[in-house]
Structures are given as C-alpha cells and as structure tokens.
Amino acid sequence: MPEAQTESQLVVSAPAMEPSVSHELAQKRSEAKTQFAPLPTSALQSTVIREEQPAEVAAAASTDEQPSVSAAPTTAAGAAETSARVFHSQADTFVAHAERQTMTAMQITSMLGMHRIHANANAPIPRLADHDVLIEVYAAGINPIDWKMLDGDLPVVRGSLLPFTLGFDVAGVVSRVGPRASRFKIGDEVLARCDRPGTFAQYCATHEDTVALKPNNLTFESAAAVPLAALTAYQCLVDVAQVTAGQRVLIHAGLGGVGSFAIQIAKTIGCFVATTCSARNMHAAKALGADIVVDYRSQRFRDHLNQFDVVIDSLGGKCLTDSMKCLKPDGLVIEIGGLPTRTILRSLGLRGYHGPREMSLLTASRYSHWKCREAAKKHNVRYEYYFMHPSGEQLQRITRWLADRTIQPVVDRMFEFFHVEDALNYSATGHVSGKIVLQVKSAPSPPARLNSLPPASERLV
Numbered sequence: 001m002p003e004a005q006t007e008s009q010l011v012v013s014a015p016a017m018e019p020s021v022s023h024e025l026a027q028k029r030s031e032a033k034t035q036f037a038p039l040p041t042s043a044l045q046s047t048v049i050r051e052e053q054p055a056e057v058a059a060a061a062s063t064d065e066q067p068s069v070s071a072a073p074t075t076a077a078g079a080a081e082t083s084a085r086v087f088h089s090q091a092d093t094f095v096a097h098a099e100r101q102t103m104t105a106m107q108i109t110s111m112l113g114m115h116r117i118h119a120n121a122n123a124p125i126p127r128l129a130d131h132d133v134l135i136e137v138y139a140a141g142i143n144p145i146d147w148k149m150l151d152g153d154l155p156v157v158r159g160s161l162l163p164f165t166l167g168f169d170v171a172g173v174v175s176r177v178g179p180r181a182s183r184f185k186i187g188d189e190v191l192a193r194c195d196r197p198g199t200f201a202q203y204c205a206t207h208e209d210t211v212a213l214k215p216n217n218l219t220f221e222s223a224a225a226v227p228l229a230a231l232t233a234y235q236c237l238v239d240v241a242q243v244t245a246g247q248r249v250l251i252h253a254g255l256g257g258v259g260s261f262a263i264q265i266a267k268t269i270g271c272f273v274a275t276t277c278s279a280r281n282m283h284a285a286k287a288l289g290a291d292i293v294v295d296y297r298s299q300r301f302r303d304h305l306n307q308f309d310v311v312i313d314s315l316g317g318k319c320l321t322d323s324m325k326c327l328k329p330d331g332l333v334i335e336i337g338g339l340p341t342r343t344i345l346r347s348l349g350l351r352g353y354h355g356p357r358e359m360s361l362l363t364a365s366r367y368s369h370w371k372c373r374e375a376a377k378k379h380n381v382r383y384e385y386y387f388m389h390p391s392g393e394q395l396q397r398i399t400r401w402l403a404d405r406t407i408q409p410v411v412d413r414m415f416e417f418f419h420v421e422d423a424l425n426y427s428a429t430g431h432v433s434g435k436i437v438l439q440v441k442s443a444p445s446p447p448a449r450l451n452s453l454p455p456a457s458e459r460l461v
C-alpha cells in the first residue's frame, strides 16, 4: 500500500478533461446554492430502512476486469442528429397512437437458459389506470436493477407472469392519459422513473405523479439517463442525509450512474465532496466537481479520508465497513447496493421473497444488515439502507438544474433497442462510466437472433 497522503496531495491537479464544462458547472452551482431549499420532509415519502428492519446482501465486490461489449455503441454527439432524422412528426404519431393496440417490447420469456429476452412485436400496449399516462418511449435508461431482475437476484420477475418487460427509466412523449390524469397532456415531452417495469418497449405506462417535463436542452437519450440514478442521489443527499452547505460527503463510485449525479448535486448544495473511482475516470470525476478523487485500485481510501459527515456507498462489503472509519462520530453511511428487503419490496407493491433461493438471499441480507449495524455501533456512526422511490416532483426539481446546466447527465454508451441484452451485459460489468441508454424510437428492424447474457458468475464484478 502507498504511504498515507494528505487530502491535498490526492486532489487531481491537472485540469479536467472538459475544463469549460467544469467551469460552467461550478458557476451554475454557486448560483444554485443560494436558491437551494429542500422540499418539506412530509412531501418526500422516503423509504428508509431503519436499524430494526432486515437489510440486504452486500453488493458484489469488484475486480480489475475490463468490460467486453459486442454491440457497436453510438456517441452522445450523434444522438441528437439521429433523433432528428428518425423521429416522426408528432401529428403522425398521434394518429398511430389512437389506432394501435400492440407494440414491440423486449420481453423476458424464460428465467432459465440462454436468449431470455426476445422482441415481441405483438405485445399489448399497457392499459391505463385512472391517473396513469401512456408514454411513447423514445429512449430508455439502463440501471443495474434491470439485470439484477433478469438474473433473479431481485425476485420480482421470478414471481411475475411471463413474458415480462424490464426497464424503469424512460424519456418520451405522452401519447394517452388516464381518465383522471390531469398533470400532462398528449404531446408533452417527458421523463420518468416509472412506478412499474416496462420501459424496454415502444410504450410504457406510469402514474402521472412519477413524471416530469423534459427540459428542451436535453435530447431524449440524455433525458433517459437521468431519472432513477439522479433521484437516488437526490433522495440520499436531501431526504436521508439532509446535507447542508459545508458538510463533507464521500461518494463511492463517482463515475457510476448514481455517483455521477451525487457528486454534482452535493456540489450544488455546497458540500465538500470526495469520491473514489479508477485512474481512467479521475479527470472526469474532477470535472463533475469532486474536491478529492481517490483511485480505488492503487490507494486505500480509508488511509486518506476522514472526518466526513456522510458516505454514500453503492459497493457494500469491505468498502462499507471501511467507510465507517472515514466518518465523524455520529456520521451517517447510506448503503444503496444489493438486495432490497422483503419489507421494501412489499412497500413498493412488488412481490416478496418466495422459494428456497429467495429465502437464502433473505437470510444473507439479514446477516449482512446485522453486521453493518454492529460495525456502525463499534465506530460510533449511523448506518441506513435506502431504496429509492419514484417522484415526479423531485424529478422536476432535478430537471430545473439540468435546464440551466447546473448538473449534466454523463452518458457512457448508447445501444440500439434490439441490443438490450448487450446493454445489460455492459451494465453488469460494473465498470460503466456514467449511464447506458437504449435508443428505442429510432430502432431499425430486430436482428434475427439476439445476443445472450453469459452466466451471472462471469458478468458480475
């Protein structure tokens, strides 16, 4: 291990890769800081699992393995051009919406074996409940929860009727509204972390309260990268930790989906931010605003970081317990990786644990949570497991920051709709720099055969 260094030695001194972006972000944040006022706690409905409730299994440990991706990704710069070329006029689209009863959806047809996701061109368009809106999906964001559900690590799919469509994040256009939905109208360009899976399809339905208007300055692809990750970061920092300007926040995996938003939001609030990532991402983390960046592959972060008020940990295991050593007395570590508990699944209206595999996961999760509680007591700090919830109101607040470029989504790669398994495969490497997005509206015809996911043991980091 290297000699212990001071914080200032660890700061990346070279200019960030995109100095102008970095400068602009810093400027916008200093303006936003003065305007920042958290939503009233009563409106936030956070799903915090307190110490007496069972926890979850720690997130998978990482290795130095590099991702192997077979699909040809497209660039963020090319997206706007592609979108402009392929998107139909809204008038044409609305006629089609009125008549259509079926759509193409990338569906899980089996929980066993290879080639479990298939393009179903005759999937029914979701029916709307009173307060739902139907969104024509232009782009869908990929999150680790998607491949965890496919692997059966989250027992939601296992207990659901097949075929089943994955995906929570969407950016698209409202194409129908439920009889009592009033917040959006047909033609609105929106984004959402939906209240049910199903965004890897041409249409998805969600409660209107989960939806926000898309800022004009974002492409659909960039907007789809936002909801779940940005809401998780926001809720951890604002609802759970209630951070204030000047507080010291350690955000692990700073170039991950959640981490990249958490750094920017924490800086917007006025916090001092440290983060961990690999060497290749250090400049990018700095550009997002991190004050200290630690290369987790060559340095032990706990040797260098101390007196933090809050840690957001998406990695679990040793990273989580080491993080406790970086906190001030009574500081807070928030764990977000791994499995939600049965309590959380139920509170979300999802199916709970069934069968021997789920029971063993539940036992492991209870044990892990108990260990974390004990470790927190020993270090005189607080520990909470948190699972995000969809919120259109909070997402609208986030989009205001996106609109004035106080924060920006980081999109690593985009995949075509029919390459969803490749996108999930890439996400499952655990080494994504930012977000992965599926281009849905601009998708060409489906390929004859889709790529398969290798066994989970080969894909997890």
Ligand SMILES: NC(=O)c1ccc[n+]([C@@H]2O[C@H](COP(=O)([O-])OP(=O)(O)OC[C@H]3O[C@@H](n4cnc5c(N)ncnc54)[C@H](OP(=O)(O)O)[C@@H]3O)[C@@H](O)[C@H]2O)c1
Binding pocket: 059, 062, 143, 144, 145, 228, 229, 232, 252, 253, 254, 255, 256, 257, 258, 259, 276, 277, 278, 279, 281, 296, 314, 315, 335, 336, 337, 338, 386, 387, 388, 389, 427, 430, 431, 432, 433, 434
């Ligand atoms: N509870 C909730 O509500 C909630 C919400 C969202 C996400 N999550 C969970 O949180 C986890 C993270 O989600 P995400 O979307 O941010 O994941 P992600 O985007 O896949 O995270 C990838 C990032 O993790 C970094 N990383 C990997 N190992 C690391 C290590 N040992 N130290 C520091 N960084 C490391 C990688 O950096 P390098 O490429 O540089 O190695 C990469 O940038 C997942 O398990 C997800 O399921 C939970």
